[in-house]
Amino acid sequence: xxxxxxxxxxxxxxxxxxxxxPALGFEGVESVHVGRLVELEVADPSRLGEMCEQLLANPLxxxxxxxxxxxxxx
Amino acid sequence: xxxxxxxxxxxxxxxxxxxxxPALGFEGVESVHVGRLVELEVADPSRLGEMCEQLLANPLxxxxxxxxxxxxxx
Numbered sequence: 357x358x359x360x361x362x363x364x365x366x367x368x369x370x371x372x373x374x375x376x377x378p379a380l381g382f383e384g385v386e387s388v389h390v391g392r393l394v395e396l397e398v399a400d401p402s403r404l405g406e407m408c409e410q411l412l413a414n415p416l417x418x419x420x421x422x423x424x425x426x427x428x429x430x
Numbered sequence: 431x432x433x434x435x436x437x438x439x440x441x442x443x444x445x446x447x448x449x450x451x452p453a454l455g456f457e458g459v460e461s462v463h464v465g466r467l468v469e470l471e472v473a474d475p476s477r478l479g480e481m482c483e484q485l486l487a488n489p490l491x492x493x494x495x496x497x498x499x500x501x502x503x504x
Contacts, residue, residue, distance in 0.1 A: 358467050359467070360467065360469070373468065373470075373485065373486065374470075376485055377481065377485065380481075380484055380485060382472075382477060382480070382481055384472055384473045384474065385470050385471070385472045385481075386470065386471045386472070387469075387470060387471045388468065388469070388470040389468070389469045389470070390466060390467070390468050390469075391466070391467040391468075391469070392464060392465070392466060392467060393432050393433070393434065393464070393465040393466060393467045394447065394462065394463070394464050394465075395434070395461075395462070395463045395464075395465070396447075396448075396459050396460065396461060396462040396463070397459070397460040397461045398458055398459045398460070399458045400458065403456060406456075407451065407454075407456055407459075410454055411447065411450055411451065411454060412447065
């Protein structure tokens with residue numbers, strides 16, 4: 357699951373990165389956003405949205421996106 | 431960029447999620463890993479690896495993966 361700050365919500369980590377990069381010699385970087393990546397294995401992916409709503413993301417200030425990878429092995 | 435704890439490195443956030451999910455009624459979830467998602471716009475993507483090494487990831491304990499999206503339209 358990819359969890360991102362909602363548009364228009366303050367993203368202090370993103371701002372910090374955006375300010376720090378030029379000091380390290382990386383110019384021309386814009387619109388930095390820092391979110392979270394949650395990876396897990398689950399037999400029934402139908403409840404991943406619920407997991408995000410209830411635990412993984414804060415739906416007031418974050419959006420989430422579920423990406424499925426078919427890892428039937430294991 | 432996707433930044434993940436290296437295999438074999440302690441992932442306390444992942445462990446916390448894995449323990450919390452059954453308490454919320456989500457069973458059958460395994461191998462939870464929590465990492466970071468950094469999204470940004472940059473004219474020259476050739477230095478994204480360097481940015482990860484120097485600022486965004488801790489290469490001692492984290493792996494990173496760069497994914498490019500062609501958003502020329504911005």
